[in-house]
Amino acid sequence: MTLSGWIVMILSVGFVTGLLMWCVWHVMKEPEAPEHMHAQDEIDTRDKE
Amino acid sequence: MKEKKEAWGSRIGVILAVIGSAVGLGNFLRFPGKAAQYEGGAFMIPYFIALFLLGLPIAWAEWTMGRHGGAHGHNSLPGIFRVVWRSKLAPYFAVIGLLIPVAIYMYYVYIEAWCLGYAWKFATGSMALGADKSKYSEFFAQYVGLNAHGSAFSLSGGWSNSVLVPLLICFALNFVIIYRGLSKGIELFCKWAMPALILCAFIVLARVLTLGTPDPAKPDQSVVNGLGFMWNLGWGGKTVWQSLANSQMWLEAAGQIFFSLSVGFGIITCYASYLKPKDDIALSSLTACSGNEFCEVALGGLITVPAAFVFLGTVGVIEATKSTFNLGFMTLPMIFNTMPLGQFVGAVFFTLLFLAALTSSISMLQPAIALLEEGLGLGRRASVAILGFVSVVGTAFVVYFSKDAVALDTFDFWVGSVCIYVLATIQVILFGWVMGVERGFEELKRGAEIRIPKLVMYIIKYVSPAYLLTVFVVWLFQTAGTYVRKIGSDPVVAGSVGFIVLVFVFFLLITAQSVRRWNKLHPLDKEVGQ
Numbered sequence: 001m002t003l004s005g006w007i008v009m010i011l012s013v014g015f016v017t018g019l020l021m022w023c024v025w026h027v028m029k030e031p032e033a034p035e036h037m038h039a040q041d042e043i044d045t046r047d048k049e
Numbered sequence: 050m051k052e053k054k055e056a057w058g059s060r061i062g063v064i065l066a067v068i069g070s071a072v073g074l075g076n077f078l079r080f081p082g083k084a085a086q087y088e089g090g091a092f093m094i095p096y097f098i099a100l101f102l103l104g105l106p107i108a109w110a111e112w113t114m115g116r117h118g119g120a121h122g123h124n125s126l127p128g129i130f131r132v133v134w135r136s137k138l139a140p141y142f143a144v145i146g147l148l149i150p151v152a153i154y155m156y157y158v159y160i161e162a163w164c165l166g167y168a169w170k171f172a173t174g175s176m177a178l179g180a181d182k183s184k185y186s187e188f189f190a191q192y193v194g195l196n197a198h199g200s201a202f203s204l205s206g207g208w209s210n211s212v213l214v215p216l217l218i219c220f221a222l223n224f225v226i227i228y229r230g231l232s233k234g235i236e237l238f239c240k241w242a243m244p245a246l247i248l249c250a251f252i253v254l255a256r257v258l259t260l261g262t263p264d265p266a267k268p269d270q271s272v273v274n275g276l277g278f279m280w281n282l283g284w285g286g287k288t289v290w291q292s293l294a295n296s297q298m299w300l301e302a303a304g305q306i307f308f309s310l311s312v313g314f315g316i317i318t319c320y321a322s323y324l325k326p327k328d329d330i331a332l333s334s335l336t337a338c339s340g341n342e343f344c345e346v347a348l349g350g351l352i353t354v355p356a357a358f359v360f361l362g363t364v365g366v367i368e369a370t371k372s373t374f375n376l377g378f379m380t381l382p383m384i385f386n387t388m389p390l391g392q393f394v395g396a397v398f399f400t401l402l403f404l405a406a407l408t409s410s411i412s413m414l415q416p417a418i419a420l421l422e423e424g425l426g427l428g429r430r431a432s433v434a435i436l437g438f439v440s441v442v443g444t445a446f447v448v449y450f451s452k453d454a455v456a457l458d459t460f461d462f463w464v465g466s467v468c469i470y471v472l473a474t475i476q477v478i479l480f481g482w483v484m485g486v487e488r489g490f491e492e493l494k495r496g497a498e499i500r501i502p503k504l505v506m507y508i509i510k511y512v513s514p515a516y517l518l519t520v521f522v523v524w525l526f527q528t529a530g531t532y533v534r535k536i537g538s539d540p541v542v543a544g545s546v547g548f549i550v551l552v553f554v555f556f557l558l559i560t561a562q563s564v565r566r567w568n569k570l571h572p573l574d575k576e577v578g579q
Contacts, residue, residue, distance in 0.1 A: 001277030002277060002283075004090065004282040004289075005276070005280040005281035006280075008089075008280045008281075009090075009279075009280035013346060015097075016345075016346045016347050017343060019335075019339040019342070020336070020340055020343040023332065026498060027336055
């Protein structure tokens with residue numbers, strides 16, 4: 001494996017991993033605001049309507 | 050509109066559901082194959098450019114239009130299009146967005162069944178066919194019915210060797226999950242299936258990266274050299290500039306990003322419609338895209354090609370990566386059977402593929418369910434029953450006409466490629482030019498937890514449609530001729546195209562009926578408040 005191969009692999013894998021970590025961190029750090037909360041809806045098949 | 054009764058249970062749930070929809074066989078088989086085919090490392094340059102100019106902008110557009118339609122009470126694509134584009138024609142442009150996921154489901158669930166069947170066979174030790182690749186090719190051909198039409202239905206080898214058993218299990222799983230609804234079906238399933246998928250991938254990755262040099266007589270065939278084959282720049286004596294001058298590589302890289310992120314399927318738009326009007330979509334969309342990219346680049350990119358290289362060498366890998374089915378269902382099983390702990394690793398790998406396929410296939414059913422429910426006012430049981438009947442007929446068609454996978458290939462070309470390009474183009478034009486990029490961007494920013502650069506606005510309006518159309522036209526020019534000629538020369542191909550048209554007409558009629566119902570109950574002007 002050449003030096004350029006190592007660089008491309010580390011940059012590519014590092015970028016997507018870093019981006020995912022950054023996104024997950026941002027998603028997790030923000031508690032879901034009340035208006036963002038959804039109730040666990042009961043299954044409603046609407047068959048009886 | 051009638052008040053929505055379905056919603057996502059949590060934010061992480063919707064993100065995992067979208068990642069689950071996007072992550073499929075392409076992440077672990079198609080991407081490594083394409084990267085290896087196009088000089089490894091050099092492929093990543095057009096790949097990432099396409100991600101930023103095509104994938105992410107279209108994903109943002111789809112999330113935005115979906116949430117916007119949902120705010121007006123619509124979850125189906127025709128309803129969402131009707132809100133975005135206040136034209137009588139708008140819902141009919143969305144019919145293709147119903148055809149795509151359902152028609153893809155018809156053959157995708159068959160491939161899903163192969164994965165489940167292979168996982169079971171590895172787990173029970175009945176996949177140990179030795180080191181002769183021709184045995185795996187023969188087994189695959191017999192198992193999926195490549196030798197003759199109707200042979201997949203044959204039970205001459207017993208139920209345990211029939212693909213029908215895993216196919217029935219897959220069908221049952223898909224429809225049980227979809228029947229349970231969005232939150233308690235799709236979301237709940239993805240919440241455990243996605244971590245399980247990642248765990249499986251890490252187990253296989255750990256095994257591949259510790260293979261070392263399994264055959265001391267072939268010191269060049271090491272894991273490090275396998276990684277080099279996948280990632281080196283200037284492979285095969287070419288400079289990186291010579292590699293980048295290959296227009297086919299740019300086309301393939303754009304196509305890979307496009308299909309991998311599941312943009313243009315109509316699924317993301319439908320999923321986003323179940324969000325609340327002030328829910329963040331900017332960060333959620335980016336997280337879903339990055340989750341897919343992680344699975345593709347960091348997991349798929351490190352597993353498949355290095356594993357194949359270690360046992361097959363340069364020539365063998367080049368040959369294996371020419372076909373996704375060859376790589377996944379003939380070459381890799383042989384490799385697993387050759388490596389230490391191979392039976393276990395094979396079972397885990399095919400479980401990983403099965404989970405990736407299942408989380409994708411369940412998402413393909415939701416857009417049609419949404420239309421049947423909100424368009425015709427049907428209950429979930431009736432909607433699931435109708436969709437179940439249509440998809441069973443379609444899958445039976447694909448499974449029966451299995452010789453050389455001709456029906457599957459025809460469906461994949463006309464629906465899984467052509468229609469997807471068309472729908473993505475329609476959606477990006479709707480967002481950038483009909484809804485208006487300024488209005489769309491304001492909608493995207495509502496509730497956003499990250500700041501999206503204004504440059505994205507111009508990319509969505511000008512660059513993405515131009516990029517998309519260029520790739521589409523060039524790709525069509527290169528490939529469509531063969532497929533069009535086949536319609537005239539092969540009755541099965543003609544029949545497959547006819548079947549696709551029938552499904553299209555079916556959804557067209559349902560859409561027409563839905564529009565009549567919406568117009569009666571909720572005239573458009575009142576509904577959009579204008």
